[in-house]
Amino acid sequence: EVQLLESGGGLVQPGGSLRLSCASSGFIFSAYAMTWVRQAPGKGLDWVSSLSASGDTSNYADSVKGRFTISRDNSKNTLYLQISGLRAEDTAVYYCAKDRSSGGSCHNFWGQGTLVIVSS
Amino acid sequence: DIQMTQSPSSMSASVGDRVTITCRASQGISNFLAWYQQKPGKAPKLLIYAASTLQSGVPSRFSGSGSGTDFTLTISSLQPEDVATYYCQKYNNAPQTFGQGTRLEIK
Numbered sequence: 001e002v003q004l005l006e007s008g009g010g011l012v013q014p015g016g017s018l019r020l021s022c023a024s025s026g027f028i029f030s031a032y033a034m035t036w037v038r039q040a041p042g043k044g045l046d047w048v049s050s051l052s053a054s055g056d057t058s059n060y061a062d063s064v065k066g067r068f069t070i071s072r073d074n075s076k077n078t079l080y081l082q083i084s085g086l087r088a089e090d091t092a093v094y095y096c097a098k099d100r101s102s103g104g105s106c107h108n109f110w111g112q113g114t115l116v117i118v119s120s
Numbered sequence: 121d122i123q124m125t126q127s128p129s130s131m132s133a134s135v136g137d138r139v140t141i142t143c144r145a146s147q148g149i150s151n152f153l154a155w156y157q158q159k160p161g162k163a164p165k166l167l168i169y170a171a172s173t174l175q176s177g178v179p180s181r182f183s184g185s186g187s188g189t190d191f192t193l194t195i196s197s198l199q200p201e202d203v204a205t206y207y208c209q210k211y212n213n214a215p216q217t218f219g220q221g222t223r224l225e226i227k
Contacts, residue, residue, distance in 0.1 A: 050214065062215070104214065106216075107166060108169075
């Protein structure tokens, strides 16, 4: 059974930083691209970043480019999102999702999300 | 960047009704289109990928069609458990933009 468990969210001041983690199990982690998607309270889904299976190709939404960094440790079956320069508009539930292929694709399994609140 | 526009933004229908949600891309995306269902307080769930392929385990009353710029999600006979918000997503390249969502309620 595929399981994705996000952690690392919390309350952070504007300009602050956090590292989100997504521990994965139930599939060959190193064979699939992974993605972060966020959802602000009461709003729709917002694609944030994707990383190829090997970790050599990453993509970011313009709204987070230069502030967020996606990475993975295939030996630990874990996906990360380093987020810095946080703004109020980054407040959201951050979901980790498994892609259907090793490169860019849609997302066939999702975690339950971790909440990031940016507030002073 | 390609924009994804869903219609309607919200709708209500009766149990047993046929429901259709549309998604339009501002440029052609071939069939790189997915549909997701999100129930309140839950993570999204993949329903359909490649515009018309049903994800394993999804009831057959859900179907998808379209190619290029115009796509539809159809529920052939609405059930109470289908109350949710539905999103389309393009995934031919980055950014993998979502539509704004369609909230579906029961009359």
